[in-house]
Amino acid sequence: MKKTILIVLLCDIILIGLVGCTQSEIGGNYIGEESTIEIATNNDVTLTIKEGTLTNIGATILLKNNGDKAYSYGNPYVLEIKKDGHWHHINVVLNFTMPAFGINPGETKEIELNWKNGYGELAKGTYRIIKDIDYKKEDGNYETFNIAVEFNIDTD
Numbered sequence: 793m794k795k796t797i798l799i800v801l802l803c804d805i806i807l808i809g810l811v812g813c814t815q816s817e818i819g820g821n822y823i824g825e826e827s828t829i830e831i832a833t834n835n836d837v838t839l840t841i842k843e844g845t846l847t848n849i850g851a852t853i854l855l856k857n858n859g860d861k862a863y864s865y866g867n868p869y870v871l872e873i874k875k876d877g878h879w880h881h882i883n884v885v886l887n888f889t890m891p892a893f894g895i896n897p898g899e900t901k902e903i904e905l906n907w908k909n910g911y912g913e914l915a916k917g918t919y920r921i922i923k924d925i926d927y928k929k930e931d932g933n934y935e936t937f938n939i940a941v942e943f944n945i946d947t948d
Contacts, residue, residue, distance in 0.1 A: 824881035827872050829922055832937035837863055837895070837925050839941040842902065848945050849908035853921060856900040864892045864926045865901075871911050874918040874942075886910045892926075914945045 836859025845852035857863055867888040872879045895901055905921070907914070920942045926934050 822883045823873055823875060824883040827879040827881055829870070829872070829879075829938055831922070831940045832925075835859075835925070835937055835939065836861070837939055839921065839923060839939045841921075841941055841943055846943055846945075848914045848947070850904065850906040851921070851943070853903050853905060853923075853941065854900055855895060855903060855923070857895045857897055860897050861927060862894055862896050864894050865923055866890055866892055868924065869905060870922040871907060871914075872920050872922065874920070879920065882911055884910050916945055916947060918942065918944050 836857060838856045838858060840854045840856070842852040842854050855865065867890070868886070871882055873882055874880075893901070920940045922938050922940045924936050925939055926936050928934055
């Protein structure tokens with residue numbers, strides 16, 4: 793009987809250890825499912841990080857309209873991490889105000905992001921920032937596409 797209880801306890805300890813090892817943690821948040829967000833590749837709006845602004849708690853991004861029509865965007869953004877060659881969500885709950893901002897042809901907007909309160913301090917790794925961009929089609933309906941910029945955090 794003692795031997796059976798000991799074996800059951802040992803199996804439980806091993807199982808708990810395996811479950812604990814299947815989730816990775818980053819900045820106090822867990823890495824989630826593989827991302828299904830599609831990033832547009834042929835569009836007039838680009839996203840870059842302003843040189844010298846990237847830290848493990850934020851960055852200034854540059855949103856540039858290289859096209860000939862106006863677009864709009866909002867405050868929301870998503871950070872994802874690359875793990876084993878695939879992009880993954882970082883499980884957080886974020887709250888954003890929802891104003892819409894316009895960006896005219898040839899215009900560049902600077903947007904300061906501070907993700908410390910939402911994502912925490914990012915650990916060493918490869919990440920991407922994703923933003924939704926909208927435009928009004930000729931029929932009056934809006935279409936949305938996603939743009940992204942990748943970056944590396946090299947120190948913890």
